Amino acid sequence: MTAAVLALWRREVLVFVRDRARFVGVLAQPVLFWVLFGFGFQGAVSVPGSDASYLEYLLPGMIVLAVLFTAIYSTISVVEDRQSGVLQAALVAPQPRLAIVLGVVLGGTTLALLQAVLIGLLAPFVGLRPGVGGTLVAVGAAGLVGATFTALGFGMAWRLKTTRAFHAVMNVVLIPIWLLSGAFFPLSGAPDALRWVMLANPVTHGVTLLRYGLEGLPAGVPGTTLGLLPSALVTVGGAVLAVVWAAATARRPVY
Amino acid sequence: MTAPPALSVRDLAHAYGDVAALRGVTLDVAPGERVGLLGANGSGKTTLMRAVSTLLVPDAGTVTVGGADARRDPAAVRRRIGVVFQSPALDDALTVRESLALQAALAGLAGLGRGEARARIDDLLGRLDLADRADARVGTLSGGLARRADLARGLLHHPALVLLDEPTGGLDPLARVALWDTLDGLRRDHAPQAEGSAQLVATHLMDEAERCDRVAVLDAGRLVALGTPAALKAALGRDALWLDTDDAPALAARLGHERLDARAVGGRVLVAADDPGALLPALYARPDVRAAALKEPSMDDVFAAAVGGAFAGGGAGTSTPPGMGGDGAGGAGRHHDEVSGTVPPAIIDPLPLDPITE
Numbered sequence: 001m002t003a004a005v006l007a008l009w010r011r012e013v014l015v016f017v018r019d020r021a022r023f024v025g026v027l028a029q030p031v032l033f034w035v036l037f038g039f040g041f042q043g044a045v046s047v048p049g050s051d052a053s054y055l056e057y058l059l060p061g062m063i064v065l066a067v068l069f070t071a072i073y074s075t076i077s078v079v080e081d082r083q084s085g086v087l088q089a090a091l092v093a094p095q096p097r098l099a100i101v102l103g104v105v106l107g108g109t110t111l112a113l114l115q116a117v118l119i120g121l122l123a124p125f126v127g128l129r130p131g132v133g134g135t136l137v138a139v140g141a142a143g144l145v146g147a148t149f150t151a152l153g154f155g156m157a158w159r160l161k162t163t164r165a166f167h168a169v170m171n172v173v174l175i176p177i178w179l180l181s182g183a184f185f186p187l188s189g190a191p192d193a194l195r196w197v198m199l200a201n202p203v204t205h206g207v208t209l210l211r212y213g214l215e216g217l218p219a220g221v222p223g224t225t226l227g228l229l230p231s232a233l234v235t236v237g238g239a240v241l242a243v244v245w246a247a248a249t250a251r252r253p254v255y
Numbered sequence: 256m257t258a259p260p261a262l263s264v265r266d267l268a269h270a271y272g273d274v275a276a277l278r279g280v281t282l283d284v285a286p287g288e289r290v291g292l293l294g295a296n297g298s299g300k301t302t303l304m305r306a307v308s309t310l311l312v313p314d315a316g317t318v319t320v321g322g323a324d325a326r327r328d329p330a331a332v333r334r335r336i337g338v339v340f341q342s343p344a345l346d347d348a349l350t351v352r353e354s355l356a357l358q359a360a361l362a363g364l365a366g367l368g369r370g371e372a373r374a375r376i377d378d379l380l381g382r383l384d385l386a387d388r389a390d391a392r393v394g395t396l397s398g399g400l401a402r403r404a405d406l407a408r409g410l411l412h413h414p415a416l417v418l419l420d421e422p423t424g425g426l427d428p429l430a431r432v433a434l435w436d437t438l439d440g441l442r443r444d445h446a447p448q449a450e451g452s453a454q455l456v457a458t459h460l461m462d463e464a465e466r467c468d469r470v471a472v473l474d475a476g477r478l479v480a481l482g483t484p485a486a487l488k489a490a491l492g493r494d495a496l497w498l499d500t501d502d503a504p505a506l507a508a509r510l511g512h513e514r515l516d517a518r519a520v521g522g523r524v525l526v527a528a529d530d531p532g533a534l535l536p537a538l539y540a541r542p543d544v545r546a547a548a549l550k551e552p553s554m555d556d557v558f559a560a561a562v563g564g565a566f567a568g569g570g571a572g573t574s575t576p577p578g579m580g581g582d583g584a585g586g587a588g589r590h591h592d593e594v595s596g597t598v599p600p601a602i603i604d605p606l607p608l609d610p611i612t613e
Binding site for chain 1: 345360
């Protein structure tokens, strides 16, 4: 099964990278958002409880945006594979369906990490200079969020028959999740009700870890007394649950 | 030596909601045998293929491949089958070689070692005349080449049973002939088992059915005819009498009133009789008949007669060619409305399909 997982992983990455329009589009969107929002809000807003510029505050948020979109959109390959028959060909091979789940999740996570690292290279330009340890924390957080959302995308793609349905669900679900994760504005300035929603959003905790890795501080969810441990548990647990859900979904028949 | 059949299907039944797709199909395929699966759209061909390829768990009945039961041990069945779908199941962005390497990993050939897997890929690419396109992206291949690359995918792990679902759909006539020559060649040369790979081929095309050892005709989820092409044609009688006319259904109805077994098929009228030659002069003299001809039964006639119920008595569930018997022609006649009403004209066109000019 290992060979099959590795082969499927390699294929996910190859297909995505060869589709240059998709690759550039997914990368360009966060960078463009970063430049427009960052400079646009630069003079208008200050980040509560921090002297960071908005451009600096937004960079980790843009890394998360790229991770979310790359992870989810990589699983559109499952919908396409079902339409082309590639998925059926994999299903009639003597491999457990878990091999397909793991291959796709590893592939999507790799692509999400690749995008995260490319955007992360901009960090020194806004004064973020994480050390080796900080970088590892940030990469770990991005990888776990990437795995979570690739697995969620896989489970969704398994049930959806067209890529149109996929795009629709994505825009309704993914943008709010991102907006309410502390990537775009911090919890500390949000009204109470909104803050609870943001706390319940698992991505908030991934963002917290990522910020800690890149910025060094704060060592917890801003605006709360929570330390890093709950965030780490939520982020790891979320990835595990999502993969388990994807594996369970893959037991459903494909038509 | 008593090898188990390559494929054994017993009393297979399946419904999608209220719609029955298969209503009890029993069929064996011997090791090395090629069986053609004929049927109109919706006859159950694809459902049968899906059940045999383990993509669908049927409501009732069993599928056994080389002794392995599809319900209890689908992984064992998957090791024994190669599946070629209606359209190539290859990723356009990968090269032919990359696609086959992926298939090698999925088929569990990694245990053979990288060198052996690579040798198999090279060997198959050579056999299928794909060696010079091995590093081309699948998306850049012509339809015929993509089909052959997909065939390589289905054959790479040397399956004992190859399932081909309309393998020439969408191909031009020359590419179709080339693909069938390839399939014939593989049966001769590519023989991992002493008997070679068995093939189950779903098709709409009668000239393709002629290339099978045996033909199974499905109609509305039932097996209505099973036998060698020659035996099925022989069962229809020596010759069929075809009449050209301006209004085939009207002529068929008039002849029916005259106690003849006549039905409209594809704009002409087919008259079944024990001695059609004796009827020819009288029919040719009629003012409403422009031309009359005797023709040996073709696979088209077999198909038209089978879905019309002509073989119903002895067809389903037996592996011997069913005979029509004395009143067999009457059996076809009883259902002549169904024949002309439900079967697409292309399938029952009485002219034999020429693979080059069709």
